[in-house]
Amino acid sequence: MKNPMTLEGHNIIVTGAGQGIGEAVSRLIVDLGGRAILVDLQGDKVNAIADELGAENAEAHVGSVAEPGFVQDMVAAVVAKNGAVHGLVNNAGIVRAAMINKMPVETWQQVIDVNLSGVFYCLQAVGRHMYERAESGDTSPSSIVNISSDAGRRGTIGQINYGAAKSGVMGITMSAAREWSAKQIRVNSICFGVVETEMTETIRSGKFRDRVLSQVPMGRFSDPDEVSQPVCFLLSQASSYITGQHLSVNGGYTIGV
Numbered sequence: 001m002k003n004p005m006t007l008e009g010h011n012i013i014v015t016g017a018g019q020g021i022g023e024a025v026s027r028l029i030v031d032l033g034g035r036a037i038l039v040d041l042q043g044d045k046v047n048a049i050a051d052e053l054g055a056e057n058a059e060a061h062v063g064s065v066a067e068p069g070f071v072q073d074m075v076a077a078v079v080a081k082n083g084a085v086h087g088l089v090n091n092a093g094i095v096r097a098a099m100i101n102k103m104p105v106e107t108w109q110q111v112i113d114v115n116l117s118g119v120f121y122c123l124q125a126v127g128r129h130m131y132e133r134a135e136s137g138d139t140s141p142s143s144i145v146n147i148s149s150d151a152g153r154r155g156t157i158g159q160i161n162y163g164a165a166k167s168g169v170m171g172i173t174m175s176a177a178r179e180w181s182a183k184q185i186r187v188n189s190i191c192f193g194v195v196e197t198e199m200t201e202t203i204r205s206g207k208f209r210d211r212v213l214s215q216v217p218m219g220r221f222s223d224p225d226e227v228s229q230p231v232c233f234l235l236s237q238a239s240s241y242i243t244g245q246h247l248s249v250n251g252g253y254t255i256g257v
Contacts, residue, residue, distance in 0.1 A: 008032070010086040010235070011086055013075070024224035028228045028232050038060045064118075065119075086140060088145070093147065095159060099158055130185045134185065148166045152167040173244065193250025195221065
């Protein structure tokens with residue numbers, strides 16, 4: 001039986017691919033037969049990963065998803081080089097914490113620019129290409145996975161900018177799915193709980209750790225390799241009839257939400 005999660009022949013852009021979840025997803029894409037297009041602001045990291053994966057399996061593009069000009073040029077370059085983009089993982093994100101009454105406007109805007117506007121810029125640029133392919137009669141797969149968070153479902157203390165952005169990502173997901181489903185362009189989001197990455201070091205340590213774990217029925221945090229698998233499930237044809245959905249990958253933290 002053919003592996004239903006194969007990504008053979010798929011060219012997939014992964015933003016925030018220089019570390020953590022983005023790196024793990026990129027590596028799994030290659031393991032499943034796909035070609036990973038790694039995008040990150042950290043050129044040294046993303047180039048090193050692409051070099052390790054090999055030129056036949058990966059390529060790197062250095063820049064910020066918060067800059068629409070970079071995003072448009074990057075997608076055009078990827079299409080020119082590879083012929084088509086079959087998948088996008090909108091994973092790039094930052095955290096800038098502050099309580100609401102103390103949050104500078106600049107701190108709010110930095111997170112919105114990357115975590116919300118950056119998702120839109122990438123989705124729009126890749127989606128336009130996928131739409132044009134579908135209009136031309138190309139029936140090859142098209143799947144977009146937007147990385148959201150439990151913060152977008154339940155809110156978060158000290159990160160109203162992050163929570164607002166991640167709620168917005170779910171809205172982007174549903175709207176794009178409604179607009180593009182007739183062209184067989186699937187758009188879904190994944191809401192992660194606490195994944196063991198640099199971004200979650202604070203919440204996984206000290207006084208926060210036990211309180212957070214007490215709310216997770218499975219009683220543990222996840223790691224990037226574990227959560228990369230449902231991302232690739234949504235990229236693959238194993239999820240060919242799924243669109244406009246928010247998949248919680250959080251050890252049961254939001255059961256019933």
